[in-house]
Amino acid sequence: MKKIGVLGLGKVGSLVATLLNSKYEVVGMDKSPAKEDFNFETLKGDVANEESMRSFLKDKQAVVSCLPYFLNIKIAEIAADMNVHYFDLTEDVPTLNAIRKMAENTNAVMAPQCGLAPGFIGILGAGLYSQFDEIRSVKMRVGALPLHPIGQLGYSFTWSAEGVINEYLNDAEVIHNGERKMVSSLDDEEIININGRQYEAFSTSGGLGTMCETLEGKVDTLNYKTIRYPGHRDGMKLFLYDLQMKNDRKLAKDILNNALPLVDDDIVLIYAAVEGKINGQLRRKEFTKSYQNLTLEGQDWRAISWTTACSISAVVELVANGKLKNKGFIKQEEIPLDLFLSSNFGSMYEKHGI
Template sequence: MKKIGVLGLGKVGSLVATLLSTKYEVEGMDQAKSNEEFSFEIKIGDVSIDKTIREFLKDKQAIVSCLPYFLNIKIAQTAADIGVHYFDLTEDVPTLNAIQEMAKNSKAVMAPQCGLAPGFIGILGAGLYNQFSEIRAVKLRVGALPLHPMGQLGYSFTWSADGVINEYINDAEVIHNGERKMVSSLDDVESININGRQYEAFSTSGGLGTMCATLDGKVDTLNYKTMRYPGHRDGMKLLLYDLGLKNDRKTAKEILMNALPLVDDDIVLVYAAVEGKIDGQLRRKEFSESYRNIEIEGKDWRAISWTTACSISAVVDLVSEGKLKNKGFIKQEEIPFDLFIESHFGTMYEKFKDDK
């Protein structure tokens, strides 16, 4: 793998391209010209035009999509047709299912959901539960938040607004009492304390990726929840359900984008807990870390941007180096945690964890 294309050069995509360009020949594509200077070549193009994408992919060995979830199926199909390795950040379940079906006949790798959640959290969760001979419960939690919350929502869109709304509205898959089932997002609220600060966590769609299928019949409890500051869930439920904007995502996005300005300082929280038996003894293993802004190549990058970008860049790199399979569908939980965290880009999770 020498030449890699990156589609979508927003908050995360531009950093993915920046990181990968330190090891590979990278070319990015976006619909608009950026005022920033980057270390990789950029083309302007409309990704919805088939001819544009095929022309862009013709000299590439891999494509990384950092586009909104609703654009990914077409990109993935084109990559599969051409035989180019495909990676994305989607949390959307229908998109995942479509790509998993495409992968059955693909001559290249198809690895969706390579971001933070799904993505890193799945690799981490598997790294914990693989230490157990018998698994009782797997609980995964991630929060991407402004460092200094204001107002009831206490939130800022440091990543895709479309993705946030999508995961709040679509149902979430879980394993409860040993059975796979769907539950309503924004429900099953719990209180969680991390580093002495109180947060709320609630069900959201897509965070488990393919893990429910992987652990079906092997675990009593498996769930993923998003962490927010207390009060956020009630405000979003009012907006989306009581006011009916779940049926008008465009208006919901406009209202939220206008109300919640982008902030420079953010924090990413990652928590995972697994219960079960090790050597016949009931045990519980946990992982809890937080991440803050860092500087890369002279630029300040938000925590959500670099944690997401490092995750997908690490998976791309592991495929390139032959440490993961070179064709077909890759589940995040199939990626060995030790291999991931010791990789060129994965080490950033250890190097830049927040010690405050």
């Protein structure tokens, strides 16, 4: 793998391209490239135009999509047809299922959901539960938040507003009492304390990726929840359900983007806990870390940007180096945690976690 295309040069995509360009030849494409001096080649193009996409991918061995989830299926179709390795950040379950089917008829790798959650959290969870002989429960929590919250929502869209609304409205898959089922997002609220500060966590869609399928019949409890400041869930339920904004996602996105300004200082919280038996003894293993802004390549990056960018870049690196399979669908939980953390980009999680 020598030449890689990166689609979408926004908050995350521009850093993904910057990181990968340190090891590979990267060409970025965006409908409206930022007027910045990137260290990689950039092109202006429309990803919805099939002819343009095929021309862009003809000399690439891999493509990384950092675009909103609803644009990914067509891009993945073209990549699969051209046998170009495909990676994305989607949290959308229908998109995941469509891409998984494409993987049956291509000689390329199809690796969606390579971000933070789904993505790194699945690799982390699997790294914990692989230490157990019997697994009783797997609980994973992730939050991307402004460092200094204001207002009832205590939130800022440091990544895609479309993605946040999508994961709040779509049902979430869990394993409960040994049964694989769907539950409503924004429900099953709990209070969680991390580093002495209180947060709330609640069910959201997509965070588990394919893990329910992987652990079906092997675990009593498996769930993923999003971490927010207290009061956020109630405010969003009022907005999306009581005010019926769930029926107009575009308007909901526009209102929230207008109401919640982007902030420079953010924090990413990651918590995972697994219970089960090791050598016949009941044990519990946990992982708790937080991540803040970081300077990379001489530029300051938000926590959500660099944690997401390092996650997908690490998966690309592992495929490029022959550490993972070179064709077909890749589940995040199939990626060994030690392999991920020893990679050039995955090691950032070890170096900069608090």
